[in-house]
Amino acid sequence: DQQVKQNSPSLSVQEGRISILNCDYTNSMFDYFLWYKKYPAEGPTFLISISSIKDKNEDGRFTVFLNKSAKHLSLHIVPSQPGDSAVYFCAASRGDRDDKIIFGKGTRLHILP
């Protein structure tokens, strides 16, 4: 039973264009969502997060959008740069529980020159 789903295993985007990574969740009790970025042979690093009381959070080139009614969130990267090529993990947690985070399986983003 996968509570956090990233249905696109991979995505290729031209450098300079917008990258949009999508994530769906099934548990309506999730109230905090995170995106992590992972390079080969390294651990995931935190990128950006959003609380369920918001529908948008922006940090530089990265923006996360949350649609609670659809149980859907997306990460927008604009403009895309070669260094953005990595695996992106969507994750979710419940504020009334503990520190546990549920991760999706990841989407591999490849930025084309």
Add this chain to the structure above:
Amino acid sequence: DAGVIQSPRHEVTEMGQEVTLRCKPISGHNSLFWYRQTMMRGLELLIYFNNNVPIDDSGMPEDRFSAKMPNASFSTLKIQPSEPRDSAVYFCASSSLQGRNGNQPQHFGDGTRLSIL
């Protein structure tokens, strides 16, 4: 600041052997997490500790897996006996906030790539 430190980075051993993975969390962090990453299942939480106490070990696959945190600066994940299906990348992560991770994301080590032959 040193990040989360895991050792070894790579481990290759024969099935049936005992494997011990080690983790040093970031100083001052009071939550520690062990994850396993595989192609099929992605990133799975195995167990986590708050203030050195195991809180949730529901992700530990079998009794062959055990984890300890004897003090705030060290944790081990042990597999005994190991099996080929245990081959994966094992990550350790730590965070500084107990009970609400919203503003304190987890920091990951670079992982241990484990191969059981």
